[in-house]
Amino acid sequence: MGQISLQAVCRTYTTGTTKQKVLDKVDLQISDGNFSVVCGPSGSGKSTLLNIIGTLDAPDDGSVMIEGVDVSTLTENKLAQFRNKNIGFIFQNFHLLPVLTAAENVAWPLYFKGVKRRERMRIAKEKLGLVGLANHVNKLPKHLSGGERQRVAIARALVCEPSIILADEPTANLDRKTARKILDVMKKLNEHHQVTFLCATHDNLVVEYAKQLITLADGKLTTEATTKAEAKGAS
Template identity: 50%
Template sequence: MGMPIVALDNVQKRYAMGDFEVPALRGIDLQISEGEFTVIMGPSGSGKSTLLNLLGCIDVATEGKVIVCGEETNSKSEKELAKVRRKNIGFIFQAFNLIPVLSVYENVEYALLLKGIPEGERKNAVDEIIEQVGLTAHRNHRPNQLSGGQRQRVAIARALVTRPRIVLADEPTANLDSQTGKSILHLMQEMNNRYKTTFIFATHDPDVLSFAKRVIRIHDGKIEKDGAQKKSAPKKKSARTRKSA
C-alpha cells in the first residue's frame, strides 16, 4: 500500500575515531509505512540513536541507501538535508531540550517562527496543540516551573505543531518515572491516532513494549527481530484464510 515513508537498504554507518572506525550500523534493511507507531528496542550502544539520526536527516549513511519521505539522503548537501528535515521531521529527546527563558507557549511557537508561519496561524496551531497535550493552564509557565512529564508534553507539542509526517523520539521516557513515562506514551499514541503522524522511537525501556504496534530489536548495529506484537496477530483470521485457500 503506497510507498514506505522511510526505507533503508543495506545501511552501514561507521564513525571515524582517529585511525579507527567504529561500526555503529552493520547492514540495516528497514521499511516503515506512513502512520506506523514503531519502537526500536535495543541495549545501550546498539545503534538506536545512530539509526534515528539517519532517519532524521541529521547524519548520512557511510554505505547503503536511506530514503526519507521519498528523498534519498545520501547524496544531499547539509543544506538540502536541513530542508528535508524542516519539512518532514519532528524530534523528541530524552533531555526535553526546551529553551529555559521561554514560556510553554513560546517554546512551542518557536518551531513555527523558524518556518516563517504568520502570527495568526501560529496562535491557532499553538493553542490547539497545547490543549491536546493538556497544558493550557500552564501555557505561561517556564520549563523550570514544570514537572518532567509536563516538560516532555511541551516537547511533544513542539514536535507536532509543525505537523511533521514523522516524529522521532530518542528515549523519550528515560528521564521520567514509570507512571509518567506511561502517560507520555499514551499521549504519543493519541497523537499518532489523531494526526496519523508516523512515530518511531528508540528505547531500552521494556514498559514501552505494550504500546508498540511494531517492535524492531537491534543489537550491535543489526536488526535481530522485526515484527508485530503477538497480541495484534490475527490468529483466527489466518486459520480461516488457510481453510478457504
C-alpha cells in the same frame, strides 16, 4: 515501499585508529501510521539509527528514503526544509529553551517557516491543548514537571505537522506513571492524527506500545510485527 525505507545502511565511527561498525548493512521498512520501537542495550546504535533517519547524520553507505525522497540527493538547505516539514523530534532531556514559555518553545520552529507571531502563538496553543497543557501555555519550563516538559516537547515536535516523529529515549527521565501518560499521548497522536512514531528505548514500558518492534544488536537489526499491529489489521 514504506514511508521510511533503509537499504544496506552502514555507519562506522572512527576514533583515532579505532573503527567501530555501529550499523552493518541495515535494511528497514516503516510504513505509514506505524508505532515502531527500536530496542537494544545502551551503545547498540539506537540513537545513530534515529539520527540517520532524522537526516541529522548521513550513512557511510546505503540508501535512506523518507516519504519517497532519497535524502542523499538534497542539498544542506533543501534537507533542512525537508526535515522541518516532515520530521519532529523528541529527546530524553526535553531540549526546551529555559527563557521561553511553553507556548514560545512550541511556536519556535514556525519562526523558521516565516509564520507571523500571532499565528505562531495560536498554533502553539492549539498543539499544547492536544497534549493536555492548555492551562500551562505561559509557564516557563522550570515551573513545569518532567512529564509536562516532555508534553511541551511533543507539542513542539507536532507544530509543523510532520508525518513522522522520532523519539530518542522519551521516557528515560520520567517516573513510571508519568511515562505511561506520555506514551498514551503519543498513542493518541498515532491513532487519531496519523503520525508515525519511531521510538528508541531500553524501557520495556515503551515496548508495550509497539506495533513494530525493531531490535538492534551487533550492528544488525531484526524487525517483528507485534500483536498490536495484528489487532489493528483485524479490526
